[in-house]
Structure formats: structure tokens, C-alpha cells
Amino acid sequence: MLRIDDSSDADLARAVAGREPGSAEEAEGALYRRFAPRVRLYGLRHLRSEDAACDLVQQVMLATIEKLRDGAVRDLDQIASFVLGMSRSMAKDIKRLEWRREKLLLAFTDPNRVEAPASDTTLDADRLEACLGRLAERERLVVLLTFYADRTSREVATELGVQDGNVRVIRHRAIERLRTCMMSRDEVR
Secondary structure, rough: OOOOOOOOOHHHHHHHHOOOOHHHHHHHHHHHHHHHHHHHHHHHHHHHHHHHHHHHHHHHHOOOHHHHHOOOOOOHHHHHHHHHHHHHHHHHHHHHHHHHHHHHHHHOOOOOOOEEEEHHHOHHHHHHHHHHHHHHHHHHHHHHHHHOOOHHHHHHHHHHOOOOHHHHHHHHHHHHHHHHHOOOOOOOO
């Protein structure tokens, strides 16, 4: 039986991975309590946001525990290094996503403009829904997976069983159809 309080990080990792007798659930909790503060500090330092740091903790610890359960961690004695590597990787992904959003925001908005847009340019949710309904099913799926689920072209391609390039072409054409539909003065149903 594993004594949680006296266990090393490697012993806890082995218990989670099911390689040592003991309660895997208790070991998961202990591993979380040991590494969560470290991951949070890493997140605060590199992401400079309490919310982003807390999100990083959840993502890293969930991924770590899942990898341990699946036996995907090669050297359990180096679990601290594994968690640090996951923290680095996921923090980079978060920063990259934030950078992309800022870049898009700058590209499609005028930072000097403060007033609200004119009423004819505001988003009409009902019209958008109707225009989305006019798209072919695959086009609609690509648009929703890309912009609502925030997935990459590769992830969308894998899910739909098509090539990355096809996803980009489908998305481009679907956006053009949406733009045309949204800008038209016709009644949309």
C-alpha cells in the first residue's frame, strides 16, 4: 500500500500509471496538489494572467494524468521534467492563440474608432443563422469547427477525413458565401 504523504513524485506517478499497488485516485490527487502550484507559477510568469495560469494548471495536470493512465510517460522517475515540458508546450500554445486573436483583432478593427458601428453594420444573429443554414453540411461543419470550436485546419481535416488543403478551400468558399448572404438585401429564411 502506497503512503501518499511519504511518497516521492515518481512513486505517485507509478501509482497513477497502475504500476504500483495503491489507490490511483489518491495518487492522482496528491500528484495534482504537488505540481499544481508549480504549474501555476510557471503560468503566471510566462502568461502574465491569473486566469490563464489557472487554465494552464487544469490543462497540464489533466493531460499529465491522462498520459500516466495511458502509459505514455516513458521515464516515471522524471515526472517533474515531464510536467515542466507539458507546461512549456501548453503555455506556448496559449500564447500563440492569444497572438493570433490579437493579430486578427488588429487586422479587422480600426483602433482609432471608438463609436458604435452604424445599425446597418451590426451583426444580425438571425440572419447569420439563416445564412449558415444555407451552406452545405460540410461547409457548415468546417466553419463551425474552425471558428466556434477553434480547431486548426489539420484537426478539422482529421475529423472530417479530408486533406488540410481541402479544409482551407472549403472554409474560404463558405466564408465567401456567408459574406455574400449577409451583405445581400434579400429576405433570408
